[in-house]
Amino acid sequence: MTPPDALLRAAMNRLIARVGEGVADAAAGVAVAVQDAPQRIRQEWDLFQEEVKAEAERLQYEDQPHTASASDRSGTEPESLQQRIDRLRAQVADLSMRLEERS
Template sequence: MGSPDALIRAAVHRISARVGHGLADTAAELAVFAKDAPERFRQEWELFQEEVREEAERLERGDSSPVASDADSIQGPTTESPQQVIDRLRASVADLSQRIEARS
Protein backbone atom coordinates (compact mmCIF):
# COMPACT_ATOMS: atom_id res chain seq x y z
CA MET A 1 0.00 0.00 0.00
CA GLY A 2 1.06 3.58 -0.45
CA SER A 3 1.58 6.34 2.00
CA PRO A 4 -1.39 7.75 3.92
CA ASP A 5 -1.18 10.90 1.81
CA ALA A 6 -1.40 8.89 -1.41
CA LEU A 7 -4.35 6.88 -0.05
CA ILE A 8 -6.22 10.04 0.88
CA ARG A 9 -5.58 11.59 -2.54
CA ALA A 10 -6.63 8.36 -4.24
CA ALA A 11 -9.83 8.24 -2.18
CA VAL A 12 -10.63 11.86 -3.05
CA HIS A 13 -10.02 11.18 -6.75
CA ARG A 14 -12.24 8.09 -6.73
CA ILE A 15 -15.02 9.92 -4.86
CA SER A 16 -14.77 12.81 -7.33
CA ALA A 17 -14.90 10.41 -10.26
CA ARG A 18 -17.96 8.64 -8.88
CA VAL A 19 -19.78 11.88 -8.07
CA GLY A 20 -18.86 13.28 -11.48
CA HIS A 21 -20.10 10.11 -13.15
CA GLY A 22 -23.37 10.33 -11.19
CA LEU A 23 -23.81 13.95 -12.23
CA ALA A 24 -23.11 13.03 -15.85
CA ASP A 25 -25.75 10.28 -15.66
CA THR A 26 -28.27 12.69 -14.16
CA ALA A 27 -27.53 15.29 -16.83
CA ALA A 28 -27.98 12.65 -19.55
CA GLU A 29 -31.32 11.56 -18.06
CA LEU A 30 -32.48 15.18 -17.95
CA ALA A 31 -31.45 15.67 -21.56
CA VAL A 32 -33.46 12.61 -22.63
CA PHE A 33 -36.44 13.80 -20.60
CA ALA A 34 -36.23 17.28 -22.13
CA LYS A 35 -35.99 15.75 -25.60
CA ASP A 36 -39.02 13.48 -25.02
CA ALA A 37 -41.15 16.04 -23.17
CA PRO A 38 -42.63 17.76 -26.26
CA GLU A 39 -43.67 14.40 -27.74
CA ARG A 40 -45.22 13.27 -24.46
CA PHE A 41 -47.05 16.57 -24.14
CA ARG A 42 -48.33 16.23 -27.72
CA GLN A 43 -49.58 12.70 -27.04
CA GLU A 44 -51.36 13.76 -23.86
CA TRP A 45 -52.88 16.77 -25.64
CA GLU A 46 -54.17 14.56 -28.47
CA LEU A 47 -55.62 12.08 -25.99
CA PHE A 48 -57.34 14.92 -24.12
CA GLN A 49 -58.81 16.28 -27.35
CA GLU A 50 -60.08 12.83 -28.29
CA GLU A 51 -61.70 12.44 -24.88
CA VAL A 52 -63.39 15.84 -25.26
CA ARG A 53 -64.72 14.87 -28.71
CA GLU A 54 -66.06 11.58 -27.34
CA GLU A 55 -67.70 13.38 -24.43
CA ALA A 56 -69.29 15.92 -26.81
CA GLU A 57 -70.62 13.10 -28.98
CA ARG A 58 -72.00 11.35 -25.91
CA LEU A 59 -73.74 14.55 -24.81
CA GLU A 60 -75.21 15.08 -28.28
CA ARG A 61 -76.60 11.53 -28.28
CA GLY A 62 -78.14 12.18 -24.88
CA ASP A 63 -76.31 9.17 -23.44
CA SER A 64 -77.09 8.87 -19.74
CA SER A 65 -73.85 7.12 -18.80
CA PRO A 66 -71.22 9.84 -18.65
CA VAL A 67 -67.51 9.14 -18.68
CA ALA A 68 -66.87 9.49 -14.98
CA SER A 69 -64.02 11.45 -13.57
CA ASP A 70 -62.52 10.22 -10.32
CA ALA A 71 -64.56 12.75 -8.36
CA ASP A 72 -67.79 11.78 -10.15
CA SER A 73 -67.32 8.09 -9.50
CA ILE A 74 -66.74 8.68 -5.80
CA GLN A 75 -69.41 11.32 -5.13
CA GLY A 76 -72.22 10.77 -7.58
CA PRO A 77 -75.17 8.51 -6.84
CA THR A 78 -75.40 5.56 -9.19
CA THR A 79 -77.65 2.62 -9.99
CA GLU A 80 -74.66 0.45 -10.89
CA SER A 81 -73.52 -2.26 -8.55
CA PRO A 82 -69.97 -1.92 -7.21
CA GLN A 83 -68.88 -4.79 -9.48
CA GLN A 84 -70.33 -3.04 -12.53
CA VAL A 85 -68.45 0.13 -11.62
CA ILE A 86 -65.22 -1.84 -11.20
CA ASP A 87 -65.71 -3.62 -14.53
CA ARG A 88 -66.45 -0.35 -16.31
CA LEU A 89 -63.38 1.32 -14.80
CA ARG A 90 -61.17 -1.63 -15.72
CA ALA A 91 -62.42 -1.46 -19.30
CA SER A 92 -61.73 2.28 -19.42
CA VAL A 93 -58.20 1.81 -18.08
CA ALA A 94 -57.52 -0.97 -20.59
CA ASP A 95 -58.82 1.19 -23.44
CA LEU A 96 -56.73 4.19 -22.42
CA SER A 97 -53.68 2.00 -21.99
CA GLN A 98 -54.10 0.61 -25.51
CA ARG A 99 -54.46 4.11 -26.95
CA ILE A 100 -51.31 5.32 -25.24
CA GLU A 101 -49.34 2.28 -26.38
CA ALA A 102 -50.58 2.71 -29.94
CA ARG A 103 -49.28 6.28 -30.01
CA SER A 104 -45.89 5.42 -28.55
Protein backbone atom coordinates in the same frame (compact mmCIF):
# COMPACT_ATOMS: atom_id res chain seq x y z
CA MET B 1 4.11 10.37 0.22
CA THR B 2 3.06 8.17 3.11
CA PRO B 3 0.56 5.39 2.62
CA PRO B 4 -2.22 7.16 4.62
CA ASP B 5 -1.75 10.24 2.42
CA ALA B 6 -1.93 8.09 -0.68
CA LEU B 7 -5.11 6.42 0.56
CA LEU B 8 -6.69 9.78 1.32
CA ARG B 9 -5.81 11.17 -2.14
CA ALA B 10 -7.01 7.96 -3.80
CA ALA B 11 -10.30 8.14 -1.92
CA MET B 12 -10.76 11.80 -2.90
CA ASN B 13 -9.96 11.05 -6.55
CA ARG B 14 -12.50 8.21 -6.65
CA LEU B 15 -15.19 10.33 -4.96
CA ILE B 16 -14.64 13.13 -7.46
CA ALA B 17 -14.79 10.65 -10.34
CA ARG B 18 -18.02 9.08 -9.07
CA VAL B 19 -19.68 12.44 -8.47
CA GLY B 20 -18.60 13.51 -11.94
CA GLU B 21 -20.15 10.36 -13.44
CA GLY B 22 -23.35 10.97 -11.52
CA VAL B 23 -23.55 14.55 -12.76
CA ALA B 24 -22.85 13.43 -16.32
CA ASP B 25 -25.55 10.75 -16.10
CA ALA B 26 -28.03 13.26 -14.69
CA ALA B 27 -27.21 15.76 -17.42
CA ALA B 28 -27.71 13.10 -20.09
CA GLY B 29 -31.07 12.16 -18.55
CA VAL B 30 -32.17 15.78 -18.56
CA ALA B 31 -31.07 16.17 -22.17
CA VAL B 32 -33.13 13.13 -23.22
CA ALA B 33 -36.16 14.37 -21.27
CA VAL B 34 -35.92 17.81 -22.85
CA GLN B 35 -35.56 16.27 -26.29
CA ASP B 36 -38.62 14.03 -25.79
CA ALA B 37 -40.76 16.72 -24.13
CA PRO B 38 -42.38 18.16 -27.29
CA GLN B 39 -43.40 14.71 -28.51
CA ARG B 40 -44.72 13.73 -25.06
CA ILE B 41 -46.68 16.97 -24.80
CA ARG B 42 -48.17 16.40 -28.26
CA GLN B 43 -49.19 12.85 -27.32
CA GLU B 44 -50.81 14.03 -24.10
CA TRP B 45 -52.63 16.81 -25.99
CA ASP B 46 -53.91 14.35 -28.61
CA LEU B 47 -55.08 11.96 -25.91
CA PHE B 48 -56.81 14.80 -24.07
CA GLN B 49 -58.62 15.82 -27.26
CA GLU B 50 -59.78 12.23 -27.83
CA GLU B 51 -61.04 12.04 -24.25
CA VAL B 52 -62.94 15.33 -24.64
CA LYS B 53 -64.56 14.10 -27.87
CA ALA B 54 -65.54 10.81 -26.25
CA GLU B 55 -66.97 12.64 -23.25
CA ALA B 56 -68.92 15.02 -25.52
CA GLU B 57 -70.36 12.04 -27.40
CA ARG B 58 -71.29 10.37 -24.13
CA LEU B 59 -73.00 13.51 -22.86
CA GLN B 60 -74.82 13.95 -26.15
CA TYR B 61 -75.99 10.32 -25.97
CA GLU B 62 -77.22 10.80 -22.39
CA ASP B 63 -79.10 13.97 -23.33
CA GLN B 64 -81.07 12.20 -26.05
CA PRO B 65 -84.49 11.07 -24.83
CA HIS B 66 -84.89 7.33 -24.52
CA THR B 67 -88.56 6.77 -25.22
CA ALA B 68 -90.42 3.54 -25.73
CA SER B 69 -91.60 4.67 -29.16
CA ALA B 70 -88.02 5.17 -30.30
CA SER B 71 -87.07 1.69 -29.13
CA ASP B 72 -90.14 0.21 -30.83
CA ARG B 73 -89.16 1.82 -34.13
CA SER B 74 -85.59 0.52 -34.01
CA GLY B 75 -86.64 -2.93 -32.87
CA THR B 76 -84.29 -2.89 -29.86
CA GLU B 77 -84.87 -2.37 -26.18
CA PRO B 78 -83.34 0.57 -24.31
CA GLU B 79 -79.86 -0.13 -22.99
CA SER B 80 -79.94 -1.69 -19.53
CA LEU B 81 -77.87 -0.33 -16.69
CA GLN B 82 -75.55 -3.36 -16.81
CA GLN B 83 -75.06 -2.90 -20.55
CA ARG B 84 -74.14 0.76 -20.00
CA ILE B 85 -71.65 -0.22 -17.29
CA ASP B 86 -70.12 -2.88 -19.56
CA ARG B 87 -69.89 -0.40 -22.44
CA LEU B 88 -68.23 2.23 -20.22
CA ARG B 89 -65.77 -0.34 -18.86
CA ALA B 90 -64.85 -1.29 -22.42
CA GLN B 91 -64.28 2.38 -23.29
CA VAL B 92 -62.07 2.86 -20.22
CA ALA B 93 -60.07 -0.25 -21.11
CA ASP B 94 -59.67 1.01 -24.68
CA LEU B 95 -58.45 4.42 -23.51
CA SER B 96 -56.09 2.76 -21.06
CA MET B 97 -54.60 0.60 -23.81
CA ARG B 98 -54.13 3.66 -26.04
CA LEU B 99 -52.38 5.50 -23.24
CA GLU B 100 -50.05 2.55 -22.59
CA GLU B 101 -49.23 2.31 -26.30
CA ARG B 102 -48.21 5.97 -26.37
CA SER B 103 -46.01 5.72 -23.30
